[in-house]
Amino acid sequence: MSWRNIRLIFQRETGDQLRDRRTLFMVVVLPLLLYPALGLGMLQMSLLFSEQPRTVVMLGADHLPEPPLLNETGNRIAEQWFTLPSDTETLNIVTDVDPTAAKEESAETDTDDENTDAPSETEVPFPDAAGGVDVDEATAETAPDEAEEERQVQLLAAREIRTRLTQLADLRKKQATLPEESPQAAEVVSQIDSLLSEISELFAASNIQVLIIIPEGFAAYMEAENERLATRSNEGAIAPEDRLRPTIIRNSANEKSLIAYGRVREALDSWEQAILNQRLEMANLPADLTRPVNADRLDLAKEEELAANVWSRLFPAMLIIMAMTGAFHPAIDLGAGEKERGTMETLLISPALRGEIVIGKFLTVLLFSLVTAMLNLASMGMTGLHILNSAGGGSLQGLGDFSVPPVAQLMWVAVMAVPLASLFASLSLAFALFARSSKEGQYYLTPLLTVTLGLTVFCLSPAVEITPFYSLVPVMGPALLLKGLLLGEAAASNLSWYLIPVLTTSLIYSGLGLYWAMDQFQREDVLFRESERFDLRLWVRHLFRDKEATPNFSEAVFCFVLVMLLQFAMLNVFSGALNSAPPGEQGMAMVKLLVIQQLAIIASPALFMGILLTTSLKKTFQFRWPKAKFWLLGLTLPIVLHPLAVELQQRLYWFFPKLPAHAQAALATLGDSSIPWYVILLAFALAPAICEELAFRGLIMSGFRRKGRDGLAIVFSGILFGVMHMIPQQVFNASLLGLVLGLLAVKSGSIFPAMLFHFVNNALGVLHGNYAAMRENSPLLQQTTIVSEFGVQYSGWVVLLALVIAIGLLTWLFRSEKYVDAELQE
């Protein structure tokens, strides 16, 4: 491979993309314009929003008790009652109290005969309400007369509602006295209903968002109550139902009303609390009477950490999405687009190697992905800061502080962008090379986008933090690490060692993606695919007609997918069956379910596919009698590998997430003494040994071996075997065992030694689960094992001895001559 060619191709592709207006627009222009435009839009919206305070009408404001709920001018709720003082601006209070109280009186009498257009009202000047006070611009701009007119209309409607409410209260009292189901009661109910709908109509038409009615004499009543409580006398006590109470009317189905009500409630609550405190003070009671526990809260977050919190959520998510988007379009253009335009063939005939072409293209996609991500983040950050500076942080304070994170932390964004971008670049390039046309490329890349978005959303959740296990998962590793690193310097120093696994695995994943992309280039059917109509009938016929001795690669993959889907589908059925089992028999129920699962979900798909789709079960499943030495290996290898597996699992204990409850229940069954030992062996050792081997070393590995590379077939079937076990601990262990099992099956040309191995291995696992109980009576176990915090472990010398023998046996197996099927070689 020559760097010169890679550089040449990289330069050409990059230059080509830079000349493409669409790409330039996507990568550079869009982010530079989009966020400022969005920001401006948001500012505009928030201005519009703040220009429209909600209207709250308060009747009987002069009956409000102390302390003053409203401000001096009476058109706002006093700032002190809000958590954010600026919130006071969002509510326009219209009261029936006015400096020109005399005229107000006359207005009230006028309204009683429902003559809204009484000329006397419109002529009334109210200079204070509009001009004299510091109201917001919107109100100031409208003519004072108009505003006043509106105010009068609203007050009128409010009074109408108040009248109806009084009637409603009377009706309800009447209803309470009437016997239920009497005709009079029904009439009252219908009257109530019509009154309610009248009120509702009036309220909707009034353009009032919240109406507060303070009953007449409320202040006096409150004062009397305070007095009474302070002296602790029961004299003059009022029955609860007769106490005076303000009424608050809103329509929670209306969003404006809902928002206004939320604010009103906040203010009223703190006002009420103040009144309560006043009352307590007057009564010589402690102020914390109403809060007997009153826990002390201590928040250790520093200001920059609060800021980081917002960025630490936003940046990883944006980085992932933008790196993906940035890779998406160039990849399609460089892969499928080049095929579509017919330039690919010319390039393939040039002396540039396939690898050079792929790497050159990959570097181009990587560059664009990185630049897109960085420009987007920078533009977004700048816009955000600018807006915050100009708008003031107040309205966003609820979300956290948005001040800039330190430069050192921003550097992490750049560092993490590289593994993310290279993963996306290699994957999307591979997909794009597989596609015939740009359109097809978009179809293939969309699932990748969807999966990525899913992972992003998962990483966004504050509960998810990086763990050793997550650090190995593509996309999640870098995203979670970045999230942690952005959270502050204290966290960063603890996390820095995660850099090694995250960067290494990201490198490996990108490498695999690249390898796959290069593999596309070696495949004639991918390079020169003609558009053909997919005909399901033809395809099925071909499947049964053109059967071969062993399954092909796709059939093997399909078998695995089928096993996984069945497992997933049966999850609910199984857990349902398990939960419905009587308490004493759960262990037995679990045993039965395990056997059924092995037979129905794992063995059956493989066997059926073998029978239907291949001509030779013997060759597909390797039903051959192996040489004696493989029997020996199948018996001895699991015995010497067992202590090593136990040791490894315990050494890696910290690495994996905790076992879920149902898995622990399954493990507990191993030690359940009420179940006979042979049943346990059947469920945990014999059934898996036969069924899982049929599927994984049988159909799936045979299919993979058709590609001609036995080594890769062993590795892939081993990994899939691990993946099937779902629980992380087992996935790891089973994958390693899968490698040995695969090697054994390939070398011996038979599935039986692998079955023996599998049986012995699982049986030892069952036995190991019982060591704790057996240890007391067994001198052998006492000599060979020790008890640690993880349970019973093998002594160091046993492990060492096992290691030596295992290396010997594995070498023997490795050096053995591979069984070659002469017919299949054809």
Next chain:
Amino acid sequence: MIDVRHLSKYFDDLRLGRVYALKDVTFDVQPGEIFGLLGPNGAGKTTCLRILSTVLRPSEGHAEVAGFDVSSHPTQVRQNIGFMSGNTGIYDRMTAWELVEYYGRLYGLPEDLLQQRLAEVFETLQMDDIRDVLGAKMSTGMKQKVSIARTIIHDPPVLIFDEPTSGLDVLVARALLKAIESLRSQGKSIIFSTHIMREVERLCDRIAIIHKGHILTMGTIEELGEKHNQPDTEELFFDVISKYEQTGETMTSP
């Protein structure tokens, strides 16, 4: 320079099962010779030429180009050939000069030699007026010229033309054939595929008529005329193919 022995290529098709695009094909091409591969659409011409240019691998048989086996030494083969097809493979966003320069560099020409070759090729093909035209703005004729320039920039001993005249008007096609003729005089081994009899007649030293993956007959125009008793080449082409359709006979053996 080109040596093809018992070459076969098959594909597995859902409907038809195993389909042979090329079956037991044998021929050779000498330096200074233009060998014509003549056949109707879908005869297997492109498959054959793609194997020679190493983008497809042979299923059976061997092919050697410039002394290198196409399966075992594809890179050396690619270094020694120039390939041009009717599909010109011109990048939209590169100028004529940039494109030919790019390929020259991919072929590993040292910079001074490259500039010299570029000047030469642009002059001989009379392309100096289009050197700064972007691919997207070129006419079909211009693209064809650039395509030839790209094919010969590294001065390869073997040239492969896969239906280069398809879609060209008579004037451009004639100019193209002239260019190919002049390449013969430089001692190149040239293989040329087409379905147009007249072009073969004008240009080729030897021809093979290929149909459904089989070579039906091979030789110089005169030899074939005598052998099949048909002086008119167009008729000859028709006769050979219809005879094969009726009897399934090939006439490769004399």
